[in-house]
Amino acid sequence: MMRHPQAAEVADWLRELQDRVCQSLQAADGKAVFEEDAWSREKGGGGRTRVLREGALFEQAGVNFSEIHGPHLPASATAQRPGLAGSSFVASGVSLVLHPHSPYIPTTHMNVRYFEAHQPGMEPLWWFGGGFDLTPYYPFDEDIRHWHRVAHELCAPYGPEIYPRYKRCCDEYFRIPHRHEARGVGGLFFDDLNEDGFERSFAFTRAVGEGFLDAYLPIVERRRTLPWGQRERQFQLYRRGRYVEFNLIYDRGTLFGLQSGGRTESILMSLPPQVRFEYDYHPEPGSAEARLADYLRPREWL
Numbered sequence: 001m002m003r004h005p006q007a008a009e010v011a012d013w014l015r016e017l018q019d020r021v022c023q024s025l026q027a028a029d030g031k032a033v034f035e036e037d038a039w040s041r042e043k044g045g046g047g048r049t050r051v052l053r054e055g056a057l058f059e060q061a062g063v064n065f066s067e068i069h070g071p072h073l074p075a076s077a078t079a080q081r082p083g084l085a086g087s088s089f090v091a092s093g094v095s096l097v098l099h100p101h102s103p104y105i106p107t108t109h110m111n112v113r114y115f116e117a118h119q120p121g122m123e124p125l126w127w128f129g130g131g132f133d134l135t136p137y138y139p140f141d142e143d144i145r146h147w148h149r150v151a152h153e154l155c156a157p158y159g160p161e162i163y164p165r166y167k168r169c170c171d172e173y174f175r176i177p178h179r180h181e182a183r184g185v186g187g188l189f190f191d192d193l194n195e196d197g198f199e200r201s202f203a204f205t206r207a208v209g210e211g212f213l214d215a216y217l218p219i220v221e222r223r224r225t226l227p228w229g230q231r232e233r234q235f236q237l238y239r240r241g242r243y244v245e246f247n248l249i250y251d252r253g254t255l256f257g258l259q260s261g262g263r264t265e266s267i268l269m270s271l272p273p274q275v276r277f278e279y280d281y282h283p284e285p286g287s288a289e290a291r292l293a294d295y296l297r298p299r300e301w302l
Contacts, residue, residue, distance in 0.1 A: 017210070
């Protein structure tokens, strides 16, 4: 299989990114440490799953690196690219999901990834993708503005149209259609990135992966000492159910991982360790819990 000459550089950066992010999150937590689970798969490739559990800050934090390959792209990858059906592939990436203890600290997700599709006698077709998004339970406007401000700043060197384009893609992608609501307050989402050439596409992907902590950790520090009780905890657990619904029904990364024969435990690491479902739940009108509904629709935050 003929790889792009810089494919190894991408994989090295992804491993380094996983290391740096884990070190920073472990320092922020201050109690628990990441445990690594290295794995390989019969169909080709493997990865490093790292999970921190029952820390001072995080109930569960997972940061995965994987690089897998196979003889045929799964259906979830070719649905939007039918011309690639039957291609062999290589897929590498870092994906994280953080579930804090405090209902006042948002759940968050970040992913950066690189794909190659290979057909006999042809140059590899490559593309990058990724992004990050924020899922608060008790939202604070200053936190959301900060989140989007960092996203805007890391996009700015690549053109004034980049932030609004990928913010809109995020709003459209992280939506729960059967609930008629967004999963959270958005961020950035991009896929099929190759039109500006390898160097620029890779540089933008690095900016997203390396900018994530600048977007998230200041929110953590502002909210980690706020007191909370059972009311807030029960609402957090209920809203985590919407996170589960999206990840299991709509998320393309989950579908790709399962369809490609990936490691199930690593793929489903994104799910919260505790969650609550309640039939026909409606928060009390005018309550702090009811206020969240106003945030689960696209809005301009800058």
